[in-house]
Amino acid sequence: MGLTLALDAMGxxxxxxxxxxxxxxxxxxxxxxxxxxxxxxxxxxxxxxxHRVQTSDRLQIQHASQCVxxxxxxxxxxxxxxxxxxxxAIDLVKAGRAQACVSAGNTGALMATARYVLKTxxxxxxxxxxxxxxxxxxxTHMLDLGANVDSTAEHLFQFAVMGSVLTSAVDNIERPRVGxxxxxxxxxxxxETVKExxxxxxxxxxxxxxxxxGDDIYKGSVDVVVCDGFIGNVALKTSExxxxxxxxxxxxxxxxxxFTRSVALVAMPVLKAFRxxxxxxxxxxxxxxxxxxxxxxxxxxxxxxxxxxxxxEAVIEVKKDVPQRIRKQLESFLTERRAS
Amino acid sequence: MGLTLALDAMGxxxxxxxxxxxxxxxxxxxxxxxxxxxxxxxxxxxxxxxHRVQTSDRLQIQHASQCVxxxxxxxxxxxxxxxxxxxxAIDLVKAGRAQACVSAGNTGALMATARYVLKTxxxxxxxxxxxxxxxxxxxTHMLDLGANVDSTAEHLFQFAVMGSVLTSAVDNIERPRVGxxxxxxxxxxxxETVKExxxxxxxxxxxxxxxxxGDDIYKGSVDVVVCDGFIGNVALKTSExxxxxxxxxxxxxxxxxxFTRSVALVAMPVLKAFRxxxxxxxxxxxxxxxxxxxxxxxxxxxxxxxxxxxxxEAVIEVKKDVPQRIRKQLESFLTERRAS
Numbered sequence: 001m002g003l004t005l006a007l008d009a010m011g012x013x014x015x016x017x018x019x020x021x022x023x024x025x026x027x028x029x030x031x032x033x034x035x036x037x038x039x040x041x042x043x044x045x046x047x048x049x050x051h052r053v054q055t056s057d058r059l060q061i062q063h064a065s066q067c068v069x070x071x072x073x074x075x076x077x078x079x080x081x082x083x084x085x086x087x088x089a090i091d092l093v094k095a096g097r098a099q100a101c102v103s104a105g106n107t108g109a110l111m112a113t114a115r116y117v118l119k120t121x122x123x124x125x126x127x128x129x130x131x132x133x134x135x136x137x138x139x140t141h142m143l144d145l146g147a148n149v150d151s152t153a154e155h156l157f158q159f160a161v162m163g164s165v166l167t168s169a170v171d172n173i174e175r176p177r178v179g180x181x182x183x184x185x186x187x188x189x190x191x192e193t194v195k196e197x198x199x200x201x202x203x204x205x206x207x208x209x210x211x212x213x214g215d216d217i218y219k220g221s222v223d224v225v226v227c228d229g230f231i232g233n234v235a236l237k238t239s240e241x242x243x244x245x246x247x248x249x250x251x252x253x254x255x256x257x258x259f260t261r262s263v264a265l266v267a268m269p270v271l272k273a274f275r276x277x278x279x280x281x282x283x284x285x286x287x288x289x290x291x292x293x294x295x296x297x298x299x300x301x302x303x304x305x306x307x308x309x310x311x312x313e314a315v316i317e318v319k320k321d322v323p324q325r326i327r328k329q330l331e332s333f334l335t336e337r338r339a340s
Numbered sequence: 341m342g343l344t345l346a347l348d349a350m351g352x353x354x355x356x357x358x359x360x361x362x363x364x365x366x367x368x369x370x371x372x373x374x375x376x377x378x379x380x381x382x383x384x385x386x387x388x389x390x391h392r393v394q395t396s397d398r399l400q401i402q403h404a405s406q407c408v409x410x411x412x413x414x415x416x417x418x419x420x421x422x423x424x425x426x427x428x429a430i431d432l433v434k435a436g437r438a439q440a441c442v443s444a445g446n447t448g449a450l451m452a453t454a455r456y457v458l459k460t461x462x463x464x465x466x467x468x469x470x471x472x473x474x475x476x477x478x479x480t481h482m483l484d485l486g487a488n489v490d491s492t493a494e495h496l497f498q499f500a501v502m503g504s505v506l507t508s509a510v511d512n513i514e515r516p517r518v519g520x521x522x523x524x525x526x527x528x529x530x531x532e533t534v535k536e537x538x539x540x541x542x543x544x545x546x547x548x549x550x551x552x553x554g555d556d557i558y559k560g561s562v563d564v565v566v567c568d569g570f571i572g573n574v575a576l577k578t579s580e581x582x583x584x585x586x587x588x589x590x591x592x593x594x595x596x597x598x599f600t601r602s603v604a605l606v607a608m609p610v611l612k613a614f615r616x617x618x619x620x621x622x623x624x625x626x627x628x629x630x631x632x633x634x635x636x637x638x639x640x641x642x643x644x645x646x647x648x649x650x651x652x653e654a655v656i657e658v659k660k661d662v663p664q665r666i667r668k669q670l671e672s673f674l675t676e677r678r679a680s
Contacts, residue, residue: 134585191489214578242558242583
């Protein structure tokens with residue numbers, strides 16, 4: 001049985017210039033897949049022409065007359081742009097014409113629209129943003145990466161459930177190890193919210209392994225890292241900043257003299273292989289979890305390789321039926337709580 | 341006029357094995373400096389003997405019979421270890437026998453003891469931990485790095501004052517650019533605390549340049565990054581984690597084959613020069629600001645080179661009289677507020 005995804009073809013910094021080639025590359029790999037490009041009919045038709053392809057059963061265009069800007073306030077996008085490529089793509093999921101949607105657009109608008117159209121799962125107060133991050137041993141999933149600030153202990157608990165279920169499904173791990181992000185000082189160890197969430201997790205069926213600190217994220221000692229969205233967003237962006245600084249200084253050193261330039265030439269294959277290991281493009285495709293539907297957020301500046309990875313993430317989550325699994329897990333927790 | 345520092349010689353993972361050689365190297369460089377090694381008289385005498393030196397006017401021993409363990413609860417250290425090397429070193433500052441103290445011991449215990457013995461400056465509710473971090477353009481100061489969780493807007497404002505004054509003094513910048521750490525999504529931009537702190541900073545004399553995100557820390561776009569201690573600690577440790585992971589993968593790639601091993605040999609000087617640029621040991625020496633006295637915290641695992649940098653940080657802060665400057669700046673802010 002085939003599988004259909006809706007792509008917000010106008011979102012992100014590059015719109016159809018990235019979405020169309022990404023779509024074509026994934027279609028070539030996955031014969032059961034159908035993709036619906038959502039956006040301006042004429043623009044999309046021209047982009048397809050540039051790639052010498054036509055629409056087909058497996059590559060369709062759904063017209064949408066508007067486009068959400070990258071810095072547009074979410075409430076404005078939600079109220080004023082009911083025919084945006086983002087909104088129409090999500091509507092296709094709601095209508096059952098697509099099993100998931102992928103967008104590189106404005107995160108706030110995507111979250112607000114997805115939440116309004118698809119609604120949250122029963123038992124979930126707030127959807128969260130989750131993504132895989134590279135570690136020394138493979139990768140780990142982290143949430144929330146910025147959808148929620150001032151999360152309560154109950155919210156952190158819900159994030160842990162969602163993160164555990166998604167990771168279990170996507171990575172085929174029966175009981176993912178879940179860690180709660182905290183700070184290390186003894187007396188001042190964390191705030192009350194984190195301590196309360198730890199108690200809730202310890203009493204649950206989740207494979208909770210305890211507190212982790214910032215440097216543990218990249219050690220690979222847990223499969224899921226749970227934190228408030230303010231903290232997760234800072235941790236993620238700080239990581240990007242460190243990686244960029246390191247790369248900046250490394251390039252600078254290799255450019256210093258004729259000797260170092262020739263060393264760079266020799267070292268190139270090694271440096272390339274190294275960079276591939278921590279290539280953030282491999283990890284593109286954050287999920288908006290906790291919704292009654294699958295919505296994948298690509299990085300706004302994603303290139304075609306990177307956006308293709310976001311499409312593949314959507315395919316995996318559809319095949320594993322992640323929202324349904326989260327719903328079931330939550331129901332079993334709620335039953336447990338009522339029983340106890 | 342000479343300057344005297346008290347060193348907690350028993351603190352940290354390596355105690356006198358690191359503190360003594362660090363002290364000797366700084367004494368050799370700075371002829372006006374006197375150092376008091378605080379700790380077990382016999383242990384310290386043996387360590388000096390191993391380095392073929394004796395006590396002198398410039399290198400004294402102050403006996404302390406106890407030692408605070410690295411994971412001992414701060415309250416227990418404060419109540420039960422009144423003759424610890426850490427406590428005695430801080431007491432020497434209180435008594436005016438030393439102008440600053442340096443410790444690689446338990447951060448929580450150091451903060452609790454320093455606060456109890458030295459007291460906070462008038463107008464400061466909570467001392468904070470501040471440290472320099474490398475950036476693409478030099479370095480930036482960041483606080484709070486873990487002393488305070490659940491900071492209010494008023495606390496963040498006080499951190500900004502302390503960070504601004506310390507950075508101005510230490511880096512000779514007249515009006516350091518101060519940024520408030522936040523997250524980027526439009527609608528959900530930060531929490532109420534951060535927004536309120538931004539209003540307070542914008543209305544003050546501080547050179548407040550606005551919100552910064554996690555990746556801005558390492559761009560060097562501001563001189564001071566202000567945030568709550570939970571967030572600062574996560575950002576700092578996450579950065580360490582990313583740097584370690586990158587170094588791990590780089591080593592792994594260079595070790596892969598005979599070819600890559602020989603590339604590593606050729607690339608060695610370049611990689612060394614690169615590493616020196618972001619060597620965290622250069623940035624060792626976090627300050628506990630907001631106290632009526634100067635207390636420098638070295639990383640627990642610091643080596644002698646690294647601990648020597650923490651001693652030098654103490655020397656600079658003494659010469660610049662950082663606590664007195666913070667006191668004056670706060671007084672002028674308080675006068676302004678009363679006037680307005």
